[in-house]
Amino acid sequence: MALIVQKYGGTSVANPERIKALASRVARYKALGHQIVVVVSAMSGETNRLISLAKEIMATPDPRELDVMVSTGEQVTIGLTSMALMDLGIKAKSYTGSQVRIVTDSHFNKARILKIDGDRIRKDLNAGYVVVVAGFQGVDEQGNITTLGRGGSDTTGVALAAALQADECQIYTDVDGVYTTDPRIVPEARRLKSITFEEMLELASQGSKVLQIRSVEFAGKYKVKLRVLSSFEEEGDGTLITFEEDKNMEQPIISGIAFNRDEAKVTVLGVPDRPGIAYQILGPIADANIDVDIIIQNTGADGTTDFTFTVHKNELNKALEILRNIQAHIGAREISGDDKIAKVSIVGVGMRSHVGVASQMFRTLAEEGINIQMISTSEIKIAVVIDEKYMELAVRVLHKAFELEEAGIS
Numbered sequence: 001m002a003l004i005v006q007k008y009g010g011t012s013v014a015n016p017e018r019i020k021a022l023a024s025r026v027a028r029y030k031a032l033g034h035q036i037v038v039v040v041s042a043m044s045g046e047t048n049r050l051i052s053l054a055k056e057i058m059a060t061p062d063p064r065e066l067d068v069m070v071s072t073g074e075q076v077t078i079g080l081t082s083m084a085l086m087d088l089g090i091k092a093k094s095y096t097g098s099q100v101r102i103v104t105d106s107h108f109n110k111a112r113i114l115k116i117d118g119d120r121i122r123k124d125l126n127a128g129y130v131v132v133v134a135g136f137q138g139v140d141e142q143g144n145i146t147t148l149g150r151g152g153s154d155t156t157g158v159a160l161a162a163a164l165q166a167d168e169c170q171i172y173t174d175v176d177g178v179y180t181t182d183p184r185i186v187p188e189a190r191r192l193k194s195i196t197f198e199e200m201l202e203l204a205s206q207g208s209k210v211l212q213i214r215s216v217e218f219a220g221k222y223k224v225k226l227r228v229l230s231s232f233e234e235e236g237d238g239t240l241i242t243f244e245e246d247k248n249m250e251q252p253i254i255s256g257i258a259f260n261r262d263e264a265k266v267t268v269l270g271v272p273d274r275p276g277i278a279y280q281i282l283g284p285i286a287d288a289n290i291d292v293d294i295i296i297q298n299t300g301a302d303g304t305t306d307f308t309f310t311v312h313k314n315e316l317n318k319a320l321e322i323l324r325n326i327q328a329h330i331g332a333r334e335i336s337g338d339d340k341i342a343k344v345s346i347v348g349v350g351m352r353s354h355v356g357v358a359s360q361m362f363r364t365l366a367e368e369g370i371n372i373q374m375i376s377t378s379e380i381k382i383a384v385v386i387d388e389k390y391m392e393l394a395v396r397v398l399h400k401a402f403e404l405e406e407a408g409i410s
């Protein structure tokens with residue numbers, strides 16, 4: 001007997017048929033003698049609908065009130081899911097985040113989980129119930145409803161698995177696992193049988209949308225065994241997200257390729273090359289709560305230096321405005337922005353023990369005539385910023401150059 005947390009995303013609860021299919025799957029696991037906690041998202045599209053509705057009333061919705069109403073999406077699905085289970089003769093009980101007592105901090109719309117009281121759930125499990133919990137939501141110490149940020153049900157699933165010391169956390173979605181890259185761009189992309197937490201974290205932060213980044217961080221920190229599976233298929237092992245030491249020795253150098261079209265580039269030319277200049281440029285950007293990703297500084301021979309960095313596309317104008325306001329003060333010759341860029345990243349723990357990965361990446365792009373505008377690396381990642389219009393081509397040629405079609409099968 002195992003304790004399994006199963007999280008179902010929006011497409012897996014999109015309509016009554018999907019919810020009934022979910023219930024049948026839970027019934028099969030239950031029949032094997034397992035204890036099951038189900039975490040559900042809102043029906044697909046519902047959270048977007050609720051947010052739009054709020055914006056029709058208030059252009060910038062009050063954060064606390066927004067959480068009160070967007071959290072209702074999940075409250076609908078827990079009730080329906082419990083009913084679908086009962087209809088199959090299974091004892092089931094649903095709880096909202098605050099009923100469980102998933103306690104978070106008070107950052108409305110992007111709260112962090114502080115602690116989970118597992119007592120109530122444990123009692124129900126021991127009494128033979130399937131427990132259904134609303135994803136994406138919690139309650140702060142003062143009793144206010146909070147939500148965990150878009151895609152936050154993944155984090156609810158992982159956090160519950162950690163709190164209950166579950167044997168496995170299964171994330172059911174509309175893809176049957178983690179792929180070497182998006183199959184919509186590279187039809188030859190392969191599902192990975194396993195991937196390490198570090199790789200998954202890099203892929204998620206470089207643009208892969210399979211799992212919410214925070215849920216992967218959480219799973220890594222609390223050593224939760226995490227598996228991504230499709231709720232649209234009866235069979236299949238999905239992708240296991242595991243620890244490096246668990247993986248067998250035969251590892252591909254590169255596990256996956258991620259891409260991201262959401263960033264824009266900011267360039268500050270000809271500032272004096274002296275201590276404090278990076279702070280003068282990036283300090284006000286940070287103060288405005290704008291996330292900066294890649295940063296490059298290049299020193300010229302004339303005692304000036306150029307700065308380039310990337311921000312989210314939505315924040316490009318805000319960043320440019322801030323910099324133009326301080327342009328005279330920092331002595332910059334020119335400030336410009338470009339949102340027609342894309343970031344393509346190759347990720348793999350095998351990079352640690354192999355030389356020449358970067359040069360192979362650069363050669364592959366050069367052979368296609370793709371110009372690299374920025375480069376950023378970590379121990380297990382190489383990311384390049386290129387012209388947006390070459391993004392798909394870049395992903396395809398890199399997928400081929402690193403023989404990911406074969407690597408995925410192993």
Ligand code: ASP
Pocket residue numbers: 009010041042047048073135136149150151152153154
């Ligand atoms: N329903 C929420 C969202 O759409 C949470 C989730 O699906 O994970 O972001």
Ligand code: MG
Pocket residue numbers: 009010041151
């Ligand atoms: Mg989701």
